[in-house]
Amino acid sequence: MRPRILPTDVLLGTAPIALVLALWQGLVSFGFAPVTLLPPPGIVFGRLLQQLVTSTFQQEIVATLIRLFGGFLIAVVFGVGIGIAAAASPAINSVVRPIVRVLAPLPKVALYPALLLLLGFNHESKITLVAADALFPILLSTYFGASTVEQKLIWSAMAAGTPRREILFKVVLPAAMPSILTGCRIGLVISCIVVFLAEMITSTDGLGHVLVTAARTFQAVDMFVPLITISLLGLILNGLLQAVRSYLLRGFPEV
Amino acid sequence: MIEIDRVSQVFQTSARSDHLALSDISLSVEEGAFVSILGPSGCGKSTLLYIVGGFVNPTSGIAKMKGKTITGPGPDRGPVFQEFALFPWKSVLGNVMYGPRQQGVRAVDAEAQSRALIEMVGLKGYENFYPKELSGGMKQRVALARTLAYHPEVLLMDEPFGALDAHTRTRLQNDLLNIWERDRKTVIFVTHSVDEAVFLSDKVVMMSRSPGRIRQIVDIELPRPRRRTELLLDPRYQKFVVDIERMFDDDDEAGPGA
Ligand SMILES: Nc1ncnc2c1ncn2[C@@H]1O[C@H](COP(=O)(O)OP(=O)(O)OP(=O)(O)O)[C@@H](O)[C@H]1O
Ligand SMILES: [Mg+2]
Numbered sequence: 001m002r003p004r005i006l007p008t009d010v011l012l013g014t015a016p017i018a019l020v021l022a023l024w025q026g027l028v029s030f031g032f033a034p035v036t037l038l039p040p041p042g043i044v045f046g047r048l049l050q051q052l053v054t055s056t057f058q059q060e061i062v063a064t065l066i067r068l069f070g071g072f073l074i075a076v077v078f079g080v081g082i083g084i085a086a087a088a089s090p091a092i093n094s095v096v097r098p099i100v101r102v103l104a105p106l107p108k109v110a111l112y113p114a115l116l117l118l119l120g121f122n123h124e125s126k127i128t129l130v131a132a133d134a135l136f137p138i139l140l141s142t143y144f145g146a147s148t149v150e151q152k153l154i155w156s157a158m159a160a161g162t163p164r165r166e167i168l169f170k171v172v173l174p175a176a177m178p179s180i181l182t183g184c185r186i187g188l189v190i191s192c193i194v195v196f197l198a199e200m201i202t203s204t205d206g207l208g209h210v211l212v213t214a215a216r217t218f219q220a221v222d223m224f225v226p227l228i229t230i231s232l233l234g235l236i237l238n239g240l241l242q243a244v245r246s247y248l249l250r251g252f253p254e255v
Numbered sequence: 256m257i258e259i260d261r262v263s264q265v266f267q268t269s270a271r272s273d274h275l276a277l278s279d280i281s282l283s284v285e286e287g288a289f290v291s292i293l294g295p296s297g298c299g300k301s302t303l304l305y306i307v308g309g310f311v312n313p314t315s316g317i318a319k320m321k322g323k324t325i326t327g328p329g330p331d332r333g334p335v336f337q338e339f340a341l342f343p344w345k346s347v348l349g350n351v352m353y354g355p356r357q358q359g360v361r362a363v364d365a366e367a368q369s370r371a372l373i374e375m376v377g378l379k380g381y382e383n384f385y386p387k388e389l390s391g392g393m394k395q396r397v398a399l400a401r402t403l404a405y406h407p408e409v410l411l412m413d414e415p416f417g418a419l420d421a422h423t424r425t426r427l428q429n430d431l432l433n434i435w436e437r438d439r440k441t442v443i444f445v446t447h448s449v450d451e452a453v454f455l456s457d458k459v460v461m462m463s464r465s466p467g468r469i470r471q472i473v474d475i476e477l478p479r480p481r482r483r484t485e486l487l488l489d490p491r492y493q494k495f496v497v498d499i500e501r502m503f504d505d506d507d508e509a510g511p512g513a
Contacts, residue, residue, distance in 0.1 A: 150338070150340065152336045152338055152340035153340050153342060155308070155310050155328065155334065155336075155340070156334065156336070156340045156342075156401070157342075157353070157357075158310075158327075158328040159308065159328045159329070159330065159332065159333060159334050159402075159407075160330060160353055160354035160357045160358075160401075160405050161329070161330040161354065161357040161358055161405065162357050171342070174342070174344040175342075175343075175344070177344065248344075249344075250385065251342075251343045251344045251345065251346070251385035251386065251387065252343050252344065252387065253343070253387045
């Protein structure tokens with residue numbers, strides 16, 4: 001009863017990507033962009049495969065992944081925790097709501113210079129920035145999901161003998177899971193963008209740093225390699241999250 | 256078993272005006288009785304049930320269970336909601352096992368009891384299905400089994416068969432009567448349907464349109480066990496149905512607000 005992935009779905013999913021690659025190749029082949037500035041996809045992917053087996057490039061990927069995961073996981077823990085708490089308690093909500101209103105629209109990247117001074121050039125400052133940016137979509141969708149839980153689910157559990165304080169974990173959290181995971185999905189995309197951005201601005205390693213270094217020395221091919229890498233990472237991570245999602249939401253109508 | 260003593264319920268509506276949903280309701284339900292509450296939409300039947308369930312505190316008056324004032328929900332009173340309210344993240348078995356597990360029954364025992372209950376409500380083979388994979392009638396059976404699983408002394412049923420087609424409804428009515436005739440639980444059963452109320456109940460409580468009041472209480476003196484096919488031909492049954500319908504007609508003719 002779980003939807004199966006059909007070959008046609010895969011085809012439909014990859015066709016637009018193939019189109020973009022064809023367009024890219026076309027731009028180069030028909031001379032719209034000079035090969036030195038826009039290298040053809042074949043060369044970029046060839047270079048990527050070369051790089052992937054080198055330990056230096058692997059270390060750059062690992063550095064980026066640590067920051068991405070660190071920040072994202074912190075955002076999930078705080079976003080879900082604060083969101084649920086705010087939905088459960090009007091007192092907490094009255095504190096959280098104005099703070100969220102002020103901080104959510106703030107461009108978090110503006111805090112990055114301050115974070116660098118506070119936390120240094122290593123992982124910590126980047127993890128904090130990623131967490132700060134991914135936090136709000138997760139928090140807001142958790143709050144939304146938890147505050148719209150059907151009253152009768154809660155009543156059913158209470159009648160069965162669940163104490164009030166356990167309702168949060170036994171009913172509200174699982175019932176809010178669809179919204180929470182939607183927030184996580186948005187948070188994950190934001191994490192990918194922000195970790196790369198932070199590494200481009202100031203870093204000594206990571207994929208963003210690789211790109212900036214290549215750009216400074218006009219190495220067009222090497223500039224595209226980290227770009228493709230981060231989008232592949234995003235694709236893989238999104239796929240993993242999707243798998244988690246369809247497992248956790250197996251009982252819910254239409255994921 | 257249940258004593259409702261001069262209960263009134265006022266709701267604050269978004270228009271900031273007070274809305275009197277229940278006015279001065281007094282009712283007592285004996286142990287083992289099957290009592291139906293019958294009334295037009297919006298007369299406060301659900302609200303009354305929620306008060307007995309302990310989900311809503313009455314604005315004035317008190318409701319008691321076995322002499323003790325009801326202050327909150329408890330496993331001695333098991334609700335079955337019109338909306339089913341099954342946990343979507345749990346399978347049929349998981350839903351039914353929830354109550355016994357909360358009561359501290361060991362997992363193996365809870366599972367065995369729940370499987371037996373699922374079989375009793377006619378859903379053997381559907382243990383691992385999720386609620387979204389069931390029809391409305393099947394969901395209602397699961398909701399009933401989930402509530403029966405923690406052995407409430409009183410069943411509070413809010414139009415449990417309201418959303419079902421006539422055929423499924425009849426079958427579930429028969430099933431419910433069989434279950435009730437076996438363990439004689441106290442049942443408070445909210446319904447719109449006059450035949451349903453007469454067929455199932457010892458007592459029918461008729462409520463009038465807002466503000467909800469008790470209009471009349473009719474004792475249904477029909478022999479048990481009741482068989483639907485026999486009852487439909489029984490003039491006494493027919494008379495109860497017609498009398499009650501007439502009383503509601505009079506109510507309507509008295510104009511709005513009556
Ligand atoms: N939470 C609430 N806030 C405000 N008004 C409410 C609330 N719950 C119920 N009411 C009002 O109280 C009255 C009784 O509602 P209730 O749901 O008990 O009716 P009912 O008899 O169960 O109707 P139905 O047969 O349609 O289910 C209605 O007029 C409704 O508008
Ligand atoms: Mg109702």
